[in-house]
Amino acid sequence: MDLATILQILDSTVRLGTPLLLACLAGLFSERAGIFDIGLEGKMLMAAFFSGAVAAITGSVLLGLTAGVLSSLLLSAIHGAASITFRGNQLISGVAINFLASGLTVLIGQKWFQLGGRTPPLSGDGRFAPITLPFAETLREVPVIGPIYYELISGHSILVYVAFAAVPLSWWLLYRTRFGLRLRAVGENPAAVDTAGISVVRMRYAAVMICGLLTGLAGAYLATALSAGFVKEMTAGRGYIALAALIFAKWRPVPALGATMLFGLLEAIANRYQNIDLGGVVLPVQFMQALPYILTVVILAGFIGKATPPRAGGEAYVKER
Amino acid sequence: MSLMTHFLGAAGVLALTTGAALADPAIIFDLGGKFDKSFNEAAFNGAKRWADETGGSFKELEMQSEAQREQALRRLAEAGSNPIVMTGFAFGDVLNTVAPDYPDTKFAIIDMVVEQPNVKSVVFTEEQGSYLVGMLAAMASETGTVGFIGGMDIPLIRKFACGYVQGVKAVNPDATVIQNMTGTTPAAWNDPVKGSELAISQKSQGADVIYAAAGGTGLGVLQAAADQGILSIGVDSNQNHLFPGKVLTSMVKRVDNSVYEAFIDGDALEPGITVMDLASEGVGYALDENNEALITAEMKAAVDDATAKIASGEIAVHDYMADNTCPVE
Known part of the structure; x- marks a missing residue:
């Protein structure tokens, strides 16, 4: 295998x-605040549809992106209303969103x-056109670094760079700001946050909305x-793989990058x-x-460290019993 | 009491539907969806042609999930539709159990053989059509490497692949054919993102013509090929117009003709197995204004020659489904 193939x-x-x-980052914000979200798939699908549809009608990808994100935010708001305000079952609400998106996209x-x-x-x-980063063409001839810069780092669409930038940003937001501390606390012990005079409901809505924004970007990217356009069910289970990656990353942003890229690598390979021939043993595709x-099951079974979900995850917060 | 009214209501509905048994034909589309620009859409066009020409009306049903198949079939049969045409191999098992329950209803299934006294099975010799587009691919290729991207990994799609490889090797025995299947679940028919990744991966391995037999996933393949400046080959319906000048040709399967004929036959539909091959123009390659610049006179002559030889039996194209093996890789 040569460098070109690897690249x-x-x-x-x-x-x-x-x-x-x-x-995965979308799920991370939501679940860290104590709202399980298996509706990632549905939100991505909805955003993919509206971004594709509006971009096709207007001819502008930015309007498409806006529409995609708005549709995803709307579904997030529904999920929020069902599971935060009305204290419904978060898993059922998520499943409902998946079904809703699957049907509505085709219908509309x-x-x-x-x-x-x-x-x-x-x-x-x-x-979204691929972006050629500065000096990519000139550096192309430089051995090793040139091809890596030209092939791997340059030439992606803007959303790829946004996604990678979102990793350190999420880390900073979650671990270095007051907002992040409160958000994590809401997922661990909402009663304590409430005692401190901070609105649990508002924090959870904020988290769910961030989740909607990020799934919107994911759908628009697809x-x-x-x-170049939407095809029904085009997310093809990526929302569930992202959930698996979230568990694999143990609900942390930087490992989320590693987990999703590992899953991406597996798919690319x-x-x-x-079929991969490992000296006699053939690994079927x-x-x-x-x-x-x-891998996710192995992690969940506790073979590689321990994956502990946020403690208050999946439970609606009731102020007084 | 309310139970009684239910029963009465049901009996009433039953009486009405049997009364209306002077039947409209019906068609059921498979999971790919009616407007897949490919297989199901061809079937729909055939049905529409029948409706336009005869002024008749037909019932149609689009599958949404695997679990609906039997229910859908029974509902149409009980509503008195006749004949009932269904597109896709996946109806095979279900039809086998449902058909004996409705001996007076005629069924037609496309792409699958179901041996029941009231079922007409229409199968296509996809390997012959794929052989022809394989020849074209090999002649259009400059790198000597061509690609194949299948949808769900099933024998039918392997049949496409096998015919294609045979055609490629007939023109250029040294050619390399890179083969990929999108997946092993029905989701593999609707994953254009993966289709486009597979196409890019094949291009980076040197392929400059890629044949997609993958339903909605194929749209991603055609798109990626057009973006990357290489050629692609469409399938089932004529897909040349999707990216004019970028799609070398399409392997067309005249599913529309089969549906049209089944609807024309109506009650008198002849049960048994019908094989639609090159000789009966059931399969072929598409040549229109969108790709005429890509197909040279020399290429056309070679393919027309092969068409005649296959029709006369001089060239035998191996059918993967006959023994589940392919003589060439």
Whole structure:
């Protein structure tokens, strides 16, 4: 395997890992505040649809992105209302959001475009174009560093850089600000936060909204950067893989980057090689595709460290009993 | 009391529906969806052509999940639709159990053989059509490497792949064919992101023509190929117009003709197995104004020659589903 091949695989890893990373960070904010969210998949799907649809109608990818994020925020608000204000079951609300998104996207898509839920293909300004970073062309000839810079780091869409920037930003927000401390506390011991005179409800809504923003970006990335338009069910389980990555990363931002990129790498390798021959033992491609889930189960079973979810996760906060 | 009214209501509905048994035909689309720009859409176009020409009306149903198949079939049969056409291999098992319960209803299934006295099975020789586009791919390729991207890993898709490889090797025995399957679940039909990644990966390994037999996933392949400046080959319906000048050709399967004929036959639908092959123009390659610049006269001559030879039996294209193996890789 030469450098060019490795770079191509890593390049593919970045593209495939980015939606997972955004969704994983989204889940992180929500779950750290004590709101389980298995509706990541549905929110991504909804955002993918509206970004694709609005970009197709207006021809502007930025309007598409805005619409995608707004639709995702709306679903987040529904999830918030159901699980924070009305103290419903968070898992059921999440499942409902997944079903809602799966049905609504196709229904609205059919109504608007008569293409069976697909949106018209995007071109030109309707898509996020790859960005060539400064000096990428000139540095290209420099051995080793040149190709790495040109192939791997340069040439992605803006949302990829946003996603990577979101990792340190999330870390700083969660661990170095008053807001972050309160957010984490709400997920561990909401009664204590309430005693300190801070609104649990407001903190949780804020977390859920951040979650909506990030899933919105993830969905828009799928429909307007990676592909050119929306196809029904195009998230294809990425929301669930992101949840697996969240557990794998033990609800921490920097390991989330590692976990999502690892899962992206596994998918990239599976795309490149159908069967991997390890000197006599052949690894079928299905094994590679199942590996993210296997790894998550291994982590959950406690073989590699201990994954402890936020203590108040999944429970609605009741002020007085 | 309320139970009684339920029963009465049900009996009333039943009486009404049997009264209306002078039947409209019905069509059920598989999970890919009616407007997949591919297989199901071809079936829909056939049904629509029938409706436009005869002024008749037909019932249609789009599957939303695996679990609906049997219920959907029974509902249409009980509502008196006749014949009932379904698109896709996945209906095979269900039809096998449902068909004997409705001996007076005729069924037609596309892409699968179901041996029941009231079922017409329509199968296509996809390997022959794929052979032709494989020849075109090999002739259009400058690198000597071409690609194949399948949807869900099932024998039917392997059949496409096998025919394609045989066609490629017939033109250029030294050519390399990179093959990828998108996945092993029905989600593999609707994952354009993965399709596009697979196409980019194949391109980086030298492929400059990629054949996608993958439903909605194929749209991602065609898109990525157009973005990357290489050629792609569409499938089932004529997909040349999706990216004019970037799609080399499409392997067309005249599913529309089969549906149209089944609807025309109506009650008199002939049970048994119908094989739609090159000779009966059931399969072929698409040539229109969008790709005429890509197909040279020389390429066309070679493919037309092969078409005649396959139709006459001089060239035998191996069918993967006959023995689940492919003689070439």
